[in-house]
């Protein structure tokens with residue numbers, strides 16, 4: 001099969017981990033007889049520095065025309081910040097904002113489903129903050145809605161009656177929730193067949209809408225168990241009994257928070273892959289963590305999250321389940337062999353650089 005993949009390396013550790021994921025994809029192409037062609041684009045703070053724009057229109061279009069996007073996290077709080085605090089630079093315009101690169105793809109390509117798996121590798125239970133027995137049970141996906149909600153609706157910060165006042169509206173339509181619900185149930189069909197829809201209907205009208213739509217869609221999937229849970233209760237249970245979950249479906253903000261909680265409880269953000277997928281099958285794949293400026297340029301970042309994101313690309317967008325499994329097995333093999341980066345170091349492990357970990361995974365494919 002031939003596939004064109006847009007590659008945006010991003011900022012901080014982005015280029016380091018994306019390079020390792022490309023190496024792994026090349027090895028998969030070689031072993032399974034595929035051709036992957038890469039279209040390199042520049043975005044994020046790198047884009048602002050090169051072109052004064054976090055994502056130029058022509059780069060957006062070039063990437064959107066590819067079969068999928070491999071994305072390195074964007075942002076560098078040392079150079080640009082949302083707040084402008086402590087003398088750091090404040091965005092002058094949306095064009096200058098590094099988050100624009102990601103948001104443009106999510107909204108423009110309608111990548112409404114953010115798939116974030118969280119599981120603890122048995123080799124790494126000692127590195128997970130959860131107790132061993134709890135850690136072993138965790139194997140879930142947080143399915144975050146990606147294109148609407150509080151991130152995208154009307155916002156203001158202004159003087160009202162002499163007092164600085166701020167507002168963020170949260171808006172969802174029936175169809176936005178319904179397509180998310182269908183994705184959630186279909187995902188659960190291929191797993192443990194449980195959907196937990198998380199929200200806060202006692203405080204939010206959007207929560208009532210989510211509940212109404214999800215209940216209706218659930219009727220089309222009688223094989224899947226369906227439950228609802230308040231978001232605060234879900235956060236507590238993710239730590240006390242993570243093994244009870246399968247697919248956790250959540251609106252944008254709740255999903256953002258719960259997925260980081262789940263991934264951190266599972267171990268390092270450096271292990272957490274993710275995919276933004278939409279109706280057309282194309283997707284944007286990236287590690288769930290950020291650009292990690294604290295370790296950027298040191299060669300010690302963990303590439304596993306980006307490599308597992310590339311595996312998700314093969315599984316969800318390219319219909320290559322065997323190839324995706326080959327990558328996932330190679331990651332397990334490397335971990336079995338004692339390969340570790342600094343963030344997942346366990347007693348007796350071999351501490352490797354980002355590049356060495358990539359090489360070990362390539363070798364195991």
Ligand code: NAD
Nearest residue numbers: 073074075076077269270289290291292294295301302343
């Ligand atoms: P972060 O995820 O970059 O870092 C949090 C901690 O996790 C750090 O200690 C970091 O070293 C560690 N970490 C993350 N990925 C790792 C890896 N692969 N290997 C080893 N350790 C890893 O979060 P932050 O510091 O809050 O954000 C830094 C920047 O990233 C900000 O500019 C933020 O806006 C941006 N960000 C971008 C995205 C994205 O592009 N999707 C997502 C989140 C944050």
